[in-house]
Amino acid sequence: MLHAALLMVLHALARTRGQYELCKSLVSTDDGAVWEQYACQPKAQSTKEYMRIRVEPPGITCGNPPERFCTLENPYLCSDECDASNPDLAHPPQLMKDRERGGLLTYWQTVTWRRYPEPLLANITLSWNKSLELAGDLQVVFEYGRPTAMALDKSLDHGRTWHPYQFYADDCAEAFGMSPRRAADLVPGNATRVICTEEYSRWVGAKGDKVVRFEARKRLALFGEGLYARLENTKGLRDFFTFTNLRLRLLRPALGGTYVQRDNLLKYFYAISNIEVPARCKCNLHGSQCVLVNGTLHCVCEHNTTGQDCQRCKRGFRAKSWKPGSYLPTPHGLPNTYCECYGHSNRCSYIDYLNIITCVSCKHNTRGQNCQHCRWGFYRNVSVELDDESVCVECGCHQMGSLHDRCNSTGFCQCKKGAAGAKCDECLPGYHWRQGCQLNVCDEELLVCQNGGTCEQNQRCLCPAHFQGVLCQHARCEGGSMCDHASASAAAALSLALLLGLSGALLLGCAP
Numbered sequence: 139m140l141h142a143a144l145l146m147v148l149h150a151l152a153r154t155r156g157q158y159e160l161c162k163s164l165v166s167t168d169d170g171a172v173w174e175q176y177a178c179q180p181k182a183q184s185t186k187e188y189m190r191i192r193v194e195p196p197g198i199t200c201g202n203p204p205e206r207f208c209t210l211e212n213p214y215l216c217s218d219e220c221d222a223s224n225p226d227l228a229h230p231p232q233l234m235k236d237r238e239r240g241g242l243l244t245y246w247q248t249v250t251w252r253r254y255p256e257p258l259l260a261n262i263t264l265s266w267n268k269s270l271e272l273a274g275d276l277q278v279v280f281e282y283g284r285p286t287a288m289a290l291d292k293s294l295d296h297g298r299t300w301h302p303y304q305f306y307a308d309d310c311a312e313a314f315g316m317s318p319r320r321a322a323d324l325v326p327g328n329a330t331r332v333i334c335t336e337e338y339s340r341w342v343g344a345k346g347d348k349v350v351r352f353e354a355r356k357r358l359a360l361f362g363e364g365l366y367a368r369l370e371n372t373k374g375l376r377d378f379f380t381f382t383n384l385r386l387r388l389l390r391p392a393l394g395g396t397y398v399q400r401d402n403l404l405k406y407f408y409a410i411s412n413i414e415v416p417a418r419c420k421c422n423l424h425g426s427q428c429v430l431v432n433g434t435l436h437c438v439c440e441h442n443t444t445g446q447d448c449q450r451c452k453r454g455f456r457a458k459s460w461k462p463g464s465y466l467p468t469p470h471g472l473p474n475t476y477c478e479c480y481g482h483s484n485r486c487s488y489i490d491y492l493n494i495i496t497c498v499s500c501k502h503n504t505r506g507q508n509c510q511h512c513r514w515g516f517y518r519n520v521s522v523e524l525d526d527e528s529v530c531v532e533c534g535c536h537q538m539g540s541l542h543d544r545c546n547s548t549g550f551c552q553c554k555k556g557a558a559g560a561k562c563d564e565c566l567p568g569y570h571w572r573q574g575c576q577l578n579v580c581d582e583e584l585l586v587c588q589n590g591g592t593c594e595q596n597q598r599c600l601c602p603a604h605f606q607g608v609l610c611q612h613a614r615c616e617g618g619s620m621c622d623h624a625s626a627s628a629a630a631a632l633s634l635a636l637l638l639g640l641s642g643a644l645l646l647g648c649a650p
C-alpha cells in the first residue's frame with residue numbers, strides 16, 4: 139500500500155517537473171512496477187567553479203616585475219601599481235572566476251602596452267575537460283574598458299581544433315573585414331552564423347557598460363516553441379552550442395578615444411573581473427546529473443549508457459547501436475535506449491528485492507533478463523543476430539523418441555534408449571520404430587530367422603512346421619531323437635545370440 143502510494147507520488151513528481159529533468163520514473167501497471175524512461179538532461183548552471191583558466195603568452199599577467207599603470211579616465215594620475223609579489227596588488231588569472239566578497243572588485247590584469255606599435259595580444263583559454271552546452275549568455279566583465287578588437291573561439295575536442303564563435307570590434311570591417319551584425323538581426327535560418335558585432339567594443343566611458351556577451355539566449359529564442367524540434371532536426375544546431383573549451387583572443391585594448399596616445403602607453407591594458415558561462419553538462423539526453431569525479435565533471439548516465447558524456451552503451455547492452463536521446467516528442471522525448479531486450483520486448487520491470495531491471499514478456503520464444511536466452515524447448519539459431527525474430531528455433535524433439543522436449547544449444551534432443559537422430563525420430567541398428575524404438579527380435583541383418591522362417595515386423599519369426607525357437611533354429615524333436623543336424627545349427631545360433639547379448643529363450647530347446 140505504502141509502495142503504491144510512493145509510486146504515485148514519484149509519477150506525479152515526474153509529471154510536474156520541468157522538461158527533460160527526469161530520466162525515468164517507476165509506474166504501477168498490471169505487471170507490477172515498471173520503469174518509464176524519458177530523455178533527460180542536467181540543469182543549466184554556472185560552470186565557473188569547474189572552469190580552468192590559462193592565459194598566454196607567458197608574462198602577459200602584470201606585476202612581474204612590478205609595474206605602474208594609469209587609467210583612461212585619469213590618464214595622468216598613474217599612482218596605481220601591479221605587483222605579483224604583493225597579494226593586495228597582484229592580479230592573477232584566478233580573479234576572473236573568484237567569488238568577490240564585501241563588494242571588493244578583483245580582476246586579472248595584463249601588462250601595459252609599452253611595446254606599442256607591436257600589438258598587445260592576450261589569449262585566455264577556458265577549459266572544463268567535459269562537453270558542455272551553452273544555455274545562457276556568456277558574459278565577460280572588463281574593467282578599464284572593453285577591447286576594441288577581440289575574437290571568441292570554441293573547441294569541441296578539448297583544444298585540438300578551434301572554430302571562430304564570434305568577433306567583436308569597434309570597427310568590424312577594419313578589424314576582421316566583416317560587416318557588423320547584431321544577434322538581434324539573426325533569423326531562424328541563420329541562427330548559427332558566426333558574426334562580428336560592434337555592440338560591445340565602443341568606448342562608453344569607464345563607468346559605462348563593462349560587459350561583453352555572447353548572446354546564446356537570443357539565438358535560442360529565435361525558435362520559440364519550436365526550439366526542441368529544431369534542436370532535433372537542424373543539422374549542427376546542437377553542436378553550435380556545444381563546447382569543451384572556449385578561448386578569448388584579446389587583440390587590441392580599449393583606447394578611450396580614436397587613436398593611441400604614444401606618450402602615455404601605461405593606460406592601455408586588459409583587465410577582466412569576471413567570466414560567467416551558464417551551461418549544462420552534455421549527457422546526450424541520457425543523464426540528468428553531472429558530478430565531479432577526480433576533479434572532472436562526469437554525467438551520471440541512465441538508459442544503460444556510460445562514458446563521460448553517456449556516449450556509449452554499457453557492457454552487455456551493445457546489441458543495439460548507441461544513439462543520443464531525442465527531444466521529441468515533447469515534453470518527455472525518447473530515451474532511445476530501453477533496458478536491452480534485443481527487440482523482443484519493449485517493457486522493463488524493476489524487481490526491487492533483487493534490485494535489477496528485467497525485460498517483461500519476452501516475445502519470439504525468448505526468455506531471460508534481457509530476452510537473451512531461448513525458452514525451454516527452443517534453441518539458439520546461431521546464423522542470425524540476437525535481435526532477430528527467428529533467433530529461437532523449436533527443438534521439435536520427438537515425443538516418443540526423446541526423454542523430454544528440451545534440446546542442447548545445437549538443437550540435439552536427448553534420446554531414449556535405441557533412438558537416434560537430432561530429433562530422436564530414428565532408431566539405432568538392432569531397433570525398430572513402434573511408438574519409440576524397440577529392440578528387434580528378428581531382422582534381415584543380424585537376427586535372421588533360420589530354416590526358412592520369416593521375420594514378422596521385427597517382432598517374431600514365423601517358423602516352418604518342423605522348427606521352433608526365437609529364430610526357428612531348433613527342429614521340433616518329437617520322440618527325442620534324430621535331432622543331430624538341428625542341434626548343430628542350434629549351437630551356431632546360440633553363439634551368435636550370446637554375441638548379440640540375447641539371452642534366455644534360445645537356451646530352451648531339445649536336449650541331445
Ligand SMILES: [Ca+2]
Nearest residue numbers: 233244245411
Ligand atoms: Ca573577480
